[in-house]
Amino acid sequence: MSEAVAIIPARGGSKGILRKNLQRVGGVPLVARAVDAARRCPAIDRVVVTTDDADIAAVAAEWGAEIVERPADLSGDEAGSESALLHALDVLEARRVDAGIVAFLQATSPFLDVDALTTAVQLVRSRRRDSVFSAVETYGFLWRKGGGGAAEAINHDADVRPRRQDRDPHHLETGGFYVLRASGLRAARHRFFGSIGIVEVDPRTAIEIDTLQELETARAVAGLIDRAPDGHGAAIAADAVVTDFDGVHTDDRVRVDQDGIESVAVSRSDGMGVSLLRAAGIPFLILSTEANPVVAARGRKLGVEVRQGAADKAAVLRDWAKGRGIPLSRIAYLGNDVNDLSCLEIVGWPVAVPDAHPLVLSAARVVLDRPGGSGAVRDLAERVLAGRSPATPAGAPRQVHERAADAASDHPTAPLEAS
Incomplete structure (x- = not known):
């Protein structure tokens, strides 16, 4: 039987947002989110990214996509998506891939509904429809500006205001996905042909990113939309763990006694988590901007490497990862404040x-349940260890955001470490 192939066009150029397809939402590049959604769809047999950009190709390949190199004449601002789809089909045909169905996914729609995509593919595969697109139901009264800027009603009579229950809904394309019979696409050279169907998606997911404001909105709501329905998620497939100290190993508070001596609290549960990571051979680094000796003391207690007094944390992290031969995409970094953003933006987890x-929180791919100083590091450790279990697939996650189970902890006291 012919294959259902997801094709994701993702060119390197973008006028509205620089390097748009590599921008992160929920801690994951947009092109990677699209690849992940396609791979989680049981009706999709193959995932292809067509791009003119080496960095996009590298990210897409790491997340499990096959790459089609998109020629320059099909990568400009004027080139239509259909031209990229048709070129990809020609390349796949040369690779002896029998693509019977094309699922055209837009990387700029970060919250692709996998269940709806599955339904769309089934509609086309069963031959009930030739072309299917994602849409949201709307009862809105639509208007347009006519001559001289005067408003004109489009889908209703301006002098009639029927109740919602007395109206038929309209449907608005989300731009998220289009599922097409490949032969029909080749013949029509357009995404709409034959019997056209609609698959409704949750309006919350219908965000299409073309502007910086839309990107900011997507980042703000990612934690709510991405979270697994049961409040828990998949394991973290990382090969190394790096953490900040204050607010992560501690509760971000300072205790001061009558003699002016300051101290912070840490968790024995976190210590056990680090011990388990060490036993599994997983590199662990504490990376802090401050030079207070408590950081080194805690590192010695845990038996892990410490880099402190780091003015440029991202540069130190890059150097440490390079020295150990660990790709940044395979590192989990745990942070809590704005001085962690530069590290959060370059790691895979x-x-x-x-x-x-x-x-x-907006930059995170995973938000833990346990706070700093109360088992957060143990929580992370257990997830990373689960990610190395033979029962857990390596690579891209089943859910982009995750919530952790509770972990007990206690709070012995250690000297101060500034934030």
Whole structure:
């Protein structure tokens, strides 16, 4: 039987947002989110990204996509998506791939509904429809500006205001996905042909990113939309763990006694988590901007490497990863405040404690349940260990955001470490 192939056009150029397809939402590049959605769809047999950009190709390949190199004449601002789809079909045909159905996915729609995509593919495969697109139901009264700027009613009579229950809904394309019979696409050279069907999606997911404001909105709501329905998620497939100290190993508070001596609290549960990671051979680094000796003391207690006094944390992280031969995409970094953003933005697994700064929460791919100083590091450790279990697939996650189970902890006291 012919294959259902997801094709994701993702060119490198973009006028509205620089390097748009590599921008992160929920801690994951947009092109990777599209690849992940396609791979999670049981009706899709193959996932292809067509791009003119080497960086996009590298990210897409890492997430499990097959790459089609898109020629320059099909990558400009004037080139239509259909031209990229048809070129990809020609390349796949040369690779002896029998693509009977094309699922055209837009990387700029970060919250693709996998269940709806599955339904759309089934509609085309069963031959009930030739072309299917994602849409949201709307009862809105639509208007347009006519001559001289005067308003003109489009889908209703201006002098009639029927109740919602007395009206038929209209449907608005989301731009998220289009599922097409490949032979019909080749003949029509357009995404709409033959018997056209609609698959409704949740309006919350109908965000299409063309502007910086839309990107900011998507980042703000990602934690709510991405979260697994049962409140829990898949394991973290990381090869190394790097954490901030204050607000992560501690509860971000300072205790001062009558002699002016300051101290912070840490968790024995976190210590056990680090011990388990070490036993599994997983590299662990504490990376702090401050030079207070408590960081080194805690590192010695845990038996892990410490880099502190780091003015440029991202540069130190890059150097450490390079020295160990670990790709940044395979590192889990746990942070809580704005000085962690530079690290969160370059690793494959940006992780935040639940009481982190809003910008950190927005940048995170995983938000833990346990706060700093109360089992957050243990929580992360257990997820990374689960990610290395033979029962857990390596690579891209089943859910982009995750919530952790509770972990008990206690709070012995250690000297101060500034944030």
